[in-house]
Amino acid sequence: MTEEKIGVYVCHCGTNIAGTVDVENVAKWAETALAHRGVVIGRDYKFMCSSLGQELVEQDIKELGLTRVVVAACSPHLHEKTFRTACKNAGLNPYMCELVSIREQVSWVHTDRAAATAKSKAMISGGVERVLHHEPLEPLRVPISPHTLVVGGGIAGIQAALEIADAGCHVYLVEREPSIGGHMAQFDKTFPTLDCSACILTPRMVEAGTHPNITLLTWAEVTRVDGYVGSFTVTVRQKARKVLTDLCTGCGICVEKCPKKVIDEVFEAGLGYRKAVYTPFPQAVPKYPVMDVENCTYFQKGTCRACEKFCPTGAIDFTQEDEYITIEVGNIILATGYDLFDARRIPQYGYGRLANVFTSLEFERMTNAAGPTDGNIVLRDGVTVPEVVGIVHCVGSRDLRYNNYCSSICCMQSLKFAHLVHERTGAIVYNFYIDMRTTAKAYDEFYQRVMEEGTHFIRGKVAEITDATYKPGEKGKLIIQVEDTLIGKQRRIPVDMVILSSALEPRADHKQTAHLFGLACSSDGWMIERHPKLDPVATVTEGIFIAGCVQGPKDIPASVAQGAAAAARVIGKIQQGEISLEPIKASVDQEKCSGCRICNNLCPFNAILFHEDRMVTEINPALCQGCGTCVAACPAGAISGTGFSNEQILGQIEGLLMLNVNPLQRVPA
């Protein structure tokens, strides 16, 4: 019936597949029942992906002259490349191979052995019918631009940018805020070593700011991403600073003279003030201030211009407008970080209502020597030193009402707070925890140290924080109501100050970011990596990498490691010079094209162009992304899509429905 010689290989995957599917039976069945479809050999093997398994395929291609190969194993997203390479090694075009996912789609999700075996057969039959219509293809080679875009100037983004820049490649580092530094710049101490955060961060910021290979774009946002790996075209909106950076010396006179004070909700977490023209903190990189138009007296009322008057270099420019910059890059690293959980969402904890309930970020600013209280730990009145402090863990994390996940840093952060309170005020400290999670290097030792310092640890989830006092000695205090699960009793603990270790949450605009860059985020909102263990910084979109908290909550060492890892991946890509892309593209048979133009409006990538003179449509393969929408839409069947052709899909449907097993059952078309 067919001249083709197909080999079917069924993987046991140890017991992963063989535990639920009778793989020997399936392999034998394929060899006999599908013989009239060209199957000449059906084999099963313990681990098809092992080098011995691959050799099996290679050998059969050489000795039996196989023209097509079907491998029934795991998801093509894992091992398609492996078997394509095996085919290639044996001299067969790599695209003459089809993977059938009988692990993810059969053995792991079904329990009934007979049904799972039957489904595996149907899926292999689908794979055989599909592979019969495969065509030899050549991967497309595209050059990789040596430039890289890093989005987000926190520690992960800075690390990534520096690694790439040090390797001699050019980096654009885009940051939304006026300065790079991210959350780490807000902290005072870092656990568990208690390094001064600014002392270790600012040298890296300066390095990033002055590196000849880094172009810093702060107060800027990515608005559009076009293209694909190797050549992305990115549009960046450079927000108007209203300060001319080539004239500004960063002397800070404008900030000093600005009469308008605004509560700094971003850098000072609402605890301190900044001016309408400002740099978020003294060590900001770059040093140039930005003007907050919404709060500037001149923009709101039409008079003032004090900054302009006093600027010694005439750098203030009220007429400056937003600019759109277009950059060409080969790879993109996304390191956009996290937002802090809004503790107001838990009303019983009283944040926003009870003055002396603070969030973790507020407390970070409070302990920072450059912060609004000059590093003094005081109550909201700004002078009173607390005598008793309660620190609540897991605020908004590990809580089904808010976030299911563990925010990973809160235990260590709370221990750090306990230590700082102890050291600076001598106050009594209570930590309210559900479980202590101090898993990384030197973390548990720090926990022991804080315990030895005399911090009280109460295991239980805080029910309420209230100022409703009635017992003697409670007056003027905040009461923490908690069940101490280790002694099995309800407790009321009077404290002066409460610190809520709030959860890390995905950025409020994570959905827009994901859409902008063509990524997927989990239901929690963190960006999804290509593989949680083996490919943690790559994404499903080739050429776009993620690093730091955008991928999930993590501490500074982990963020730095990911930044460096993403950089290494990018450098590797740049070193290759070019990359091979899947040759999945649509093309028009101009003989068949009737010029109806139905497809013309379907392509969001403008890959379809219409020749008015000849009244036919053509597809630009460089722009085609291979979605296949035009293929499905063409009423004349003039458009064909490689890799997913009509013949392949229709064949697979027939195969899946086992219409090929007994030709007599075939329904007349």
Add this chain to the structure above:
Amino acid sequence: MSEQETFEPVIIGFTCNWCSYRAADMAGTARIKYPPNVRLIRLMCSGRLDPTFVLKAFSGGADGVLITGCHPGECHYIEQNYKMLRRYLLLKRVLGGMGIEPDRLKLVWASAAEGVRLANEITKLVEEIRALGPLNWPQWQMGNGHHAMEVSQPEEVTA
């Protein structure tokens, strides 16, 4: 036991390479169970779904067809899932005209993270199709679509 109770429908599912196929992978990795009645086909995008594919599946003996794609606004190819949505709505009407219950065709949005959701939707669909019973459209076709021809009890296409 009546035949109705033992009826195991065959369902063809179309998945998008970027979301629902990965959701199926994820369901597998997480060992989430669903009935074995559905057989999935990978497309690069739900926009690739040619209505012919659905009709082909029904004519070939499928009792139900599942179309899956990225959530509206989350398409990997910007907006192609909306184009599939149009075809889906049209198909629903066409199927009705052909005497096929439109409920045999189902659309599910499933992101790459929604393995559990996809598994649940598949489980639900299998029960819905089971309640509708076998389609037996191939026999209808043989009778030019006007009357069900007298045919010997169809051999069930065992999977």
